[in-house]
Amino acid sequence: MTALSAYNFQSTEFTPSGFGVTVPGPVADEPIEAAEVERLLNKGKSSLRLPEPLENAFIADAGPQRLRTMVISGVLVAFVFNWLLVSDWLLIPDQFDQALRLRLFLFTPAVIVGVFLLPRWSSPATREWFVLIPGVGAAAINAWLIVSSNDPFASTYLVSLATIAMYTNSVVRMRFVPAAVLDALIMSIFIAAAVHLPAEQARVLIPGGLLLACTITFTLYGCYCQERDDRLNWLLHLRERLLLKDLEDANQELHDASRSDILTEVANRRHFDEHLAEVWERVKRDGGEVALMMIDVDHFKAYNDRYGHPVGDACLKAVATALKRRLREPGDLIARYGGEEFIAVLAGTSLQTARGAAERIRRGIEGLNLLHATSSTHAVVTVSIGVATLTPADEGATTTRLISAADEALYQAKQGGRNRVVALGWDE
Incomplete structure (x- = not known):
């Protein structure tokens, strides 16, 4: 059985100018067995959890690209979320001033600070869960504004929560488990808001809830497929790296053997x-x-x-x-x-x-x-x-x-x- 002992997955992570510093990723201290990688590939393993130390190695290797995606999508959402002010003005005009304060002076600065701090989080796994905060915050702001409005069109606006689920699952491409937790929280916020709206709005809220549920289901499945394929591709590349390392080691052994006396282990x-x-x-x-x-x-x-x-x-x-x-x-x-x-x-x-x-x-x-x-x-x-x-x-x-x-x-x-x-x- 071949092994790549203490395989080093140290990586320098993406740091956009003005948003952070270079942070080293974790290092796998345990040996990674090539036979274990081969077994997982032959088995066609579709689980989103790999055995140790493969799981830690995968998270560390994927860390720079995931950080890049999070930073870019974070910068994007800090501005895109404010486009909802147009909908606020059309559908809940009585809450427009409140929406302006919550979106421009609370949510946007909070997201910018979060984007600045994100590269400084040492654990890539922790960063995946960190994304829940702005997602829940955006859904809560929308729901609060809708429940507080007296406009007759306010209930139709609750369907906007689907865009949050779609954005986090499709643009941010969250890992499946954090995405599932966030989507459950968004659905809970939708239900809690719907309960506080007039009963006669049920004809609008029920289709809106179904639309949200469909959006969550489809995009969540996309998250699952994305992460599964990421792990599979990583295993394929890891196997290639391990095989190349084994080949290099074998060549080095042959080279050393050609320059050493087998009996006395001194130079020949x-x-x-x-x-x-x-x-x-x-x-x-x-x-x-x-x-x-x-x-x-x-x-x-x-x-x-x-x-x-x-x-x-x-x-x-x-x-x-x-x-x-x-x-x-x-x-x-x-x-x-x-x-x-x-x-x-x-x-x-x-x-x-x-x-x-x-x-x-x-x-x-x-x-x-x-x-x-x-x-x-x-x-x-x-x-x-x-x-x-x-x-x-x-x-x-x-x-x-x-x-x-x-x-x-x-x-x-x-x-x-x-x-x-x-x-x-x-x-x-």
Whole structure:
């Protein structure tokens, strides 16, 4: 089963000039399983609630676009809602002054402030519910003005609540659950207002209520379909992202495998050649020396013959681990050069410093106390190390000469009795 661990859905949200600041979306801290996404898609899941952490990830990913829609529709409604003043003047003229105050000096400023504050709400889920406030406020203002009017046409005006439901469901495109709650509140406001209107207006109110109910049903279904399709499309894109991430990881593993020695988990010969060339060019440009260590496990063939290849492999792993532990400077590289031989590149290192590092390595390997009963020189596993340095900027200096010099130093260390370090002319 593949997973995209700690998949980061951090996003920078839309912030229209003058309305807010950039707010980061939530981050999914739990791993997202590609198999879970595939299962949901194969199942054809139509639920508007995804399993964790998919639900949090979906909300965070959709947050910027949802915020953009809310801000734009909020700015729009702050002006469009005032167009009802024309209807107020025609249908409830006795309440026109009150309508002017409620719409222009209460609702409009409140919506503008809300639009300004909306991007500062850290939770996208909270913002979805925040939209209920202006929706209920607009419906309540209309109902209050109608109930307070004595005009005979006032009851026909109650159907205007349908436009609020239509706007929030179709333009704002609210999520289904908050939209359903808002529509229920709008219908409740309609019923409460109808009860307070004269009974003889029933012939107008009943068709108006049916029209409102139809508007709510149709637009609410549209909200459901919109959110369902949003979630389905998000799952499809997420699956694509997960598959691409898995492919990238697989390619990276192949790349790493092509540059690493499988047994010892240090660089292989190919990686060493590339790294040495890069280090050589950098030091040649910046100045300094390049040091090379050639490290050979003493009497390793005899060790393998005595203890067997599995134990021999364990010995090489232990030696490689000791090398990695003692050479950890930036630019240092340990590689398996072949068989029981390792090689190390030390960038910008003098001969004296490299020799000191090699001596620490030699003592460290000896200190592992790996029994080597067939060694003709020591009772434990030891290494011989040849050290050489060259200055790349010097005339005639090449990586080939550096490798040859380190190889010659290693030969001298072996000839000198093994378990020792030789650094080009220094025989210890």
